[in-house]
Amino acid sequence: MPKDPAPSAIPAATKPGVPLRGWIAPVFVITLLAALLGTMYLGYTSDPEKNLHDFPIALVNQDDGDILDGKPVNVGDQIAEALIAQIPADKIDLHVVGISESQRLLADGKVYGEIVIPSDFSKRLSILATASVVPGDVERPVITVHTNPRASTYASSIVQRITDKAMAQVNSTVGTQLTEQVRAKLAPAPGAAPTELSGAARLQLAKPIDVVVSPYHPLPEGTGQGLSAFFYTLILLFVGFSGAMIIHAMVDNVLGYVPAEYGPWYRHIAPVAISRWRTLLVKWAMAAVTAPIASGVFLGIAELLDMPIEHAFSLFLYGTLAITAVAVTGLSVLAAFGTAGLLINMIVFVVLGLPSSSGSIPVEATPRYIAFLANFEPMHQIYLAVRSLLFFDGHLSAGLGTGLWMTIFGLLLGVLLGAVATHTYDLRGLYRLGVSHRPAEAVLVE
Structure with a gap:
């Protein structure tokens, strides 16, 4: 076990000159940060539909077919084949499944929408063809498109x-074929007068399919069109991220390792002889104490604002875990890398996290380098869990399982990083040196 440094091991502060690189470094770091921000955020929002890849949509063909002119025909199969051929496979991941599997995928947020060809599609199309030459009321065959706003409202608009x-192309193709079939039936016998289709019949046959778009399991009121899950994720991550910085700075001030400034007031007390490891344990303990308080505050405010939350206790528990994981990892990074840890935390949790979160634009509509980050970025994992608890009845398969174990993994990784780094520094005698021995009193800087 590493020992705390003796007070005599901490020398008085000196006043070295500032080398030229000390003035150039901030400009260089900010330039690199600006380039990273531009690459992430402008690439993220530039053209989502151009960036589409692996975008999941389900296709369900229930058509039982019909007998036309004594021959079996299944127009649903033809339409399904046409959709598979027309929808670009490099952009859309089309799942050809049964209705039960499609409903399960929608319920778990695994697909952003479904296209359903009903069982009586061919039969209704035959009736429509007959009705174009025989008087009578008739309804056009329907193909239903269900969007999944609980998975992503932006993705729902892409699906549509x-x-x-x-479907416009399919409608045109089917309409042309149907018109030709009807005209073939109306072909006059030798010596008979030709029979022409009426204008209304031609219009009806030109677009024979009625495409109905409706949401699957619409979002309730008070969810901000689905953005409530994203912003709840944001506040969980921000309080963990910013909490780590606040705890780090305030504890170091109390221990005398950094000064505190309040306007013109400057305070710097004599440093306490304490090891890096014990200091980190104190900071971790403060993060663990504040996490449930912050999570409870967020939940209480959400209830006051009438935000619909069905699994409040589960959301409270997960929120506590997420805040703790982010804060503990952030504190470990600061303990391992010092001042550079501030920049590392900001890049990991914020700069890379927001574009890859999928909270506003789904990862399947972002450049592939951003989508890759979603595999391990903390914000995306937290978003999956929060979205599942708010919109998908807390199903583990809807993202809660992935978010939960990835959050626990991140917490363990943070603990490991902090423990290894601080023990290594302490065992090598690399105590936090270079601080002053000023008395424990406030000093007004003139």
Whole structure:
């Protein structure tokens, strides 16, 4: 076990000159940070639909087919094949599944929408063709597109635009074929007068399919069109991230390792002889104490604002875990890397985290280098868990399972980093030196 440094091991402060690199370094660091911010955030929002890849949509064909002119025909199969051919495979991951599997994928947020061809589609299309030459009321066959706003409202709009474009082409193709079939039936016998389709019949046959778009399991009121999960994630991560910086600075001030300034007031007490490891334990303990308090405050405010939360206690527990994991990891990074840890934490938790969170734009609509970050970035893992608790009844398969174990993994990784770094420094006698022996009193700087 490493020992605390003796007070005599801490020398008085000196006043070295500032080398030129000390003035150049801030400009260089800010320039690099600006380049990273531009790459992440401008690339993130520039053209989501151009960046589409692996975007999941389910296709369900329930058409039982029909008998036309004595021959079996299944127009649903033809439409399904046309959709598979027309929808770009490099952008859209089209899941051809049954209705039960499709409903499960929607319920777990695994797909952003579904296209459903009903069982009576071919039959209704045959009736429509007959009705174009025989008087009577008839309804156009329907193909239903269900969006999944609980998975992502932005993704729902993408689903609608993709299906609008694909179904317009399908409607035109089917309409042309149907019109030709009807005209073939109306072909006059030799010596008979030709029979022409009426204008209304031609219009009806030109676009024979009625495409109905509706949300699957619509979002309740008070969710900000689904953004409540993203912002709840944001406040959990921010309080953990900023809490780590606040605890780090205030504890170091109390221990005498950094000065405190309040306007013109400057205070710097004599440093306490304490090892890096014990200092980190104190900071971790403060993070663990404040995490449930902050999580409870967020939950209470959400209830006061009438935000719909079905699993309040589970959200409180997970919020506590997420805040603790972020704060503990942030404190470990600061203990391991010192001042540079501030920049590292900001990049890991904020700069890289926001674009890859999928809270506003789904990761499947971001550049692949951003989507790659979502595999391990803390904000995305927290978002999956929070979204599951708020919108998907807390299903483990809807993201809660992934978010939970990844948060625990991040917490353990943070503990390991902090323990190894501080023990290594303490065992090598690398105490926190270079601080002054000023008395424990406030001093007004003139």
